[in-house]
Amino acid sequence: MCSVANPIRSEIDFEENGRHVGYLRLPNSVHRSAYGWIPIPVGSVRNGTGPTVLLMAGNHGDEYEGQLLVAQLSREIEPQWVNGQVIFLPMANYPAADAGLRTSPLDDGNLNRSFPGDPHGSPTAVIAHYIESTLLARSQYLLDFHSGGSSLLYHGGNMLAVEPNDAEEDSRLRSLLAAFGLPRAFLHSPNPLHSSMAARRQGAMSIVTELGGGGTVQRRLLLEARQGVLHLLSTIGVLNGPLVPWRAPHETRFYRVAGERHYVYACERGVFEPLVDLGERVSAGQPAARIHFPDTPSREPVLVAFESAGEVVCRRTFAAVQRGDCLFHLAEPAE
Structure with a gap:
């Protein structure tokens, strides 16, 4: 100090x-x-x-x-x-x-x-x-x-x-x-x-x-x-x-909270559609969100999945996202 x-x-x-x-x-x-x-x-x-x-x-x-x-x-x-x-x-x-x-x-x-x-x-x-x-x-x-x-x-x-x-x-x-x-x-x-x-x-x-x-x-x-x-x-x-x-x-x-595997991030710039609710228990590989591209209507949305199982304790509020924005945060029982 x-x-x-x-x-x-x-x-x-x-x-x-x-x-x-x-x-x-x-x-x-x-x-x-x-x-x-x-x-x-x-x-x-x-x-x-x-x-x-x-x-x-x-x-x-x-x-x-x-x-x-x-x-x-x-x-x-x-x-x-x-x-x-x-x-x-x-x-x-x-x-x-x-x-x-x-x-x-x-x-x-x-x-x-x-x-x-x-x-x-x-x-x-x-x-x-x-x-x-x-x-x-x-x-x-x-x-x-x-x-x-x-x-x-x-x-x-x-x-x-x-x-x-x-x-x-x-x-x-x-x-x-x-x-x-x-x-x-x-x-x-x-x-x-x-x-x-x-x-x-x-x-x-x-x-x-x-x-x-x-x-x-x-x-x-x-x-x-x-x-x-x-x-x-x-x-x-x-x-x-x-x-x-x-x-x-x-x-x-x-x-x-077990580091990176308990966080979900936007992979591209677009509009975030959550597919789960706060308090929901999710499994590894479960779809978490879609990233939409309304500026390119012919483009299909990108699916983002959870890397780990856990309870959804936090989600993003803003719909507009850029690559690297946090979408969800999980936690798992400590016992």
């Missing part, structure tokens, strides 16, 4: 007890504002002694469910109900979230492919460095809220976690996922550029969500995610009081 100080400055003191809200100031010298800064919303509720949890959303700017949830919880959780600290970062990559884009319009930066970041880098790299070196460095837990964004739609509520290093971590991780209690939990191989690995490097446990998507917000998913977060915060001893639900929203089933 680079030892150079990060240029971002916080308007709030993370050591102070009570509720505090403000902005992380990211210096941004541009034609419109020579000495300006980018406002990244941040909040903290701190009281007593206990773990620190970072609730982060807006990692990708077109994923709205988490942005609403983190902002809502920052208003709802009172300091007297907290033992430890909850940090709220509802629009982590603020330029992307403000524009409603997956990546930042300032540098085309994908925050969840930018960790550990660089304090001398582009705006997205500076944000990634601050999150890892300052916020995650003081946290024991990370909840990073994602969804399918504009181009993808996930089947209901899902959680992702990096495959554990050993049996002890596996037991602890499964307990956390069960306490959150969304219907499905995927275990996946580590990617050093993701927030989950940034958390691991700082000694924190992490859970990433995939809540719906398609550029929309589904009320049921938002309510279930809120219930799950509050139940998890209570389980780890950070939260008590009237907000705590008596149970998790669902009994979680565990899945594994």
Whole structure:
């Protein structure tokens, strides 16, 4: 990790007890504002002694469910109900979230492919460095809220976690996922550029969500995610009081995402026709989609098949596709 100080400055003191809200100031010298800064919303509720949890959303700017949830919880959780600290970062990559884009319009930066970041880098790299070196460095837990964004739609509520290093971590991780209690939990191989690995490097446990998507917000998913977060915060001893639900929203089933064979991609440019629905179980070789070519009416559509068996947990929302666009994403039971 680079030892150079990060240029971002916080308007709030993370050591102070009570509720505090403000902005992380990211210096941004541009034609419109020579000495300006980018406002990244941040909040903290701190009281007593206990773990620190970072609730982060807006990692990708077109994923709205988490942005609403983190902002809502920052208003709802009172300091007297907290033992430890909850940090709220509802629009982590603020330029992307403000524009409603997956990546930042300032540098085309994908925050969840930018960790550990660089304090001398582009705006997205500076944000990634601050999150890892300052916020995650003081946290024991990370909840990073994602969804399918504009181009993808996930089947209901899902959680992702990096495959554990050993049996002890596996037991602890499964307990956390069960306490959150969304219907499905995927275990996946580590990617050093993701927030989950940034958390691991700082000694924190992490859970990433995939809540719906398609550029929309589904009320049921938002309510279930809120219930799950509050139940998890209570389980780890950070939260008590009237907000705590008596149970998790669902009994979680565990899945594994096994690399390329669980993904289906467009092989040509055209119009995507799905042949299966979300939640459907499919077999290897089963037709997944047709790619049509309305600009060449005499041409027959191309059939795309699943390489592997599994459950359809995600599909593309946009009908127009280009070669290499993801059409479907599968998962298989982990047991």
